[in-house]
Amino acid sequence: MRQAEGDLDGLVRQRIRALRVARGLSLEELAARTRFSQSSLSRIENGQRRLALDQLVVLARALDTTLDQLVETASDDVIINPTVEGAHGQLRWTMKGEPGMSVVRQRLTGPPPDNPARMRAHPGQEWLVVLSGVAVLLLGDRRYRVEANQAAQFPTMLPHAIGTAGRPCEILGIFDRDARRGHQQRNGRTRAGDDTSGG
Known part of the structure; x- marks a missing residue:
């Protein structure tokens, strides 16, 4: 995986965890919303499982956001x-x-x-x-x-x-x-x- 792709992958995983925490959801509660197992969600957040597009769509919906916002990259002009x-x-x-x-x-x-x-x-x-x-x-x-x-x-x-x-x-x-x-x-x-x- 190229460096830019690796950076985005890590950023998306950070966002998933940060949004889950911000929504006050435990791994168990997010698992119930997504029908993923808690262990799968934990591995997704920790970078131990590959992220697939269909998973991101389900996670975005469960976290009350959109796929575009989940994968949005930062502007360099902060x-x-x-x-x-x-x-x-x-x-x-x-x-x-x-x-x-x-x-x-x-x-x-x-x-x-x-x-x-x-x-x-x-x-x-x-x-x-x-x-x-x-x-x-x-x-x-x-x-x-x-x-x-x-x-x-x-x-x-x-x-x-x-x-x-x-x-x-x-x-x-x-x-x-x-x-x-x-x-x-x-x-x-x-x-x-x-x-x-x-x-």
Whole structure:
């Protein structure tokens, strides 16, 4: 298998596990939804069993997502630097999006989780603008440092988490409808404006 295919295979397996955890499903519950055995699902998540297209279709349906979102790849242009406009030096970030987005101001006080199982995945697009300090964005197996006045845009189907690089930082989190819904489903335990974020 070529390197790019191997990377996508690993990413899809991360998403399957992250979505299962985000939905609050045990392996037993996902097995009941898919009619796969628990051991098969465990081997799929751990990379010990080959993934077939028909399995991905069943898993996507059981995890309340689509096949396209399950295999979506990240854009290389995650970090967005501002442009300065006008006599007063206004900062502008060019972001692609759609109407109906929500904005939440957050103060982050701790680093992102070191346990990949705590990273979250859900449909949608998310943006963050760092107002002060330095944020760390974990996106799949990549780690991004986002400094004050920088922004990041990423598909939330990638397992992700956000924290600080040391000192507390303040960010604006911007969510499209699907990402907001993913946060609302998860936020029975954690509100979107809490001190640390799983994204």
